[in-house]
Amino acid sequence: MITVRGLRVVLAGRVVLDGVDLDLPDDGVLAVMGPNGCGKTTLGRVLLGLVAPDGGTVVGTPTRRAAVFQDDRLCEHLDAVANVRLVLPRGVPTADVVDALHLLGLPDDALTRPVRRLSGGQRRRVAIARAVLADADLVVLDEPFTGIDAASRPDVVDRVAHACVGRAVLLVTHDRDEAVRMGAEVVDLVPVVPRV
Template sequence: MVLDGLDLDLPDGSVTALMGPNGSGKTTIGRLVLGLEHPDAGAVTGLAGRRVAATFQEDRLCEQLTAERNVRLVLDRARAADAVAALRAAGLDDDALAKPVRDLSGGQRRRVAIVRALVAPADVVVLDEPFKGLDTAARERLLALVRERCAGRTLLLVTHDAAEAAALNATVVTLP
């Protein structure tokens, strides 16, 4: 078993980065936290009643919707304006906001997926390799947005990049 004997504590408001080689179980842990998978043995505890949001390794966007509509899927009407503000903070311009996401570049699509997780009314945010495929400027901009939008919330970052973990002042958990 890849995760045999694992104990992971994610205190409220903490930032934790899971690091390790491919196949070490980083994504599986994220999926366990999200409730998308269930352990063969043991338990995931402490998440009852907590709302979760995520960015997966794939963008998982609604292709026919615009960036704004994709983000608004996780917002109530009172916070709808937050979608555009957050997308602009992520570096999307008016032209990108007007197109269906299927017509956006890979980097633009990635930004939409990250923003959707960040604006969701969640207590726990899981970001699985969120910055892959982004250039340095976009990565820096998104790291700042993650710091801002996740302040006070529990953040679990799955990454291979120690610089990303350091930029978020994360407690690093290294899996063998």
């Protein structure tokens, strides 16, 4: 269980999170929702160890973590398979990577092209595959389904939910239907009101 108590984060002189309490089970999905600027992404970055809190405590964060960020953060010159293999231990068969990419809807002709030549939705599928295949106990998904076409989005959400079973997942989303489909407990964050 990841336990967050009284979390406070100040970025560039602005209080982004203040007094946030939540529990993220080791084998469940917690979705954080709320308006832009309320600190959803910052919360994910704290759990990933990318932002240090200015107050409060975060206990139980595992050392093995993976993420889908709002931007894909792929190695542009590598193909889809090579991008996913970056996070995998040696010895994982290429066929397993290809199967995972196929399950997320990436066609054969996109597997071996540099990712800079893929569409936005294809790039997103690569970023998702990389996160869910990583040997991680915590997966942070920050608006992971942005760029996935509406027709295939439910299937991709289902595949991600299945791939994340048994791990702690923080889902940052504006889409309550995605959260429900992932089987998430939903927490609504509200923007911090500046003190006068």
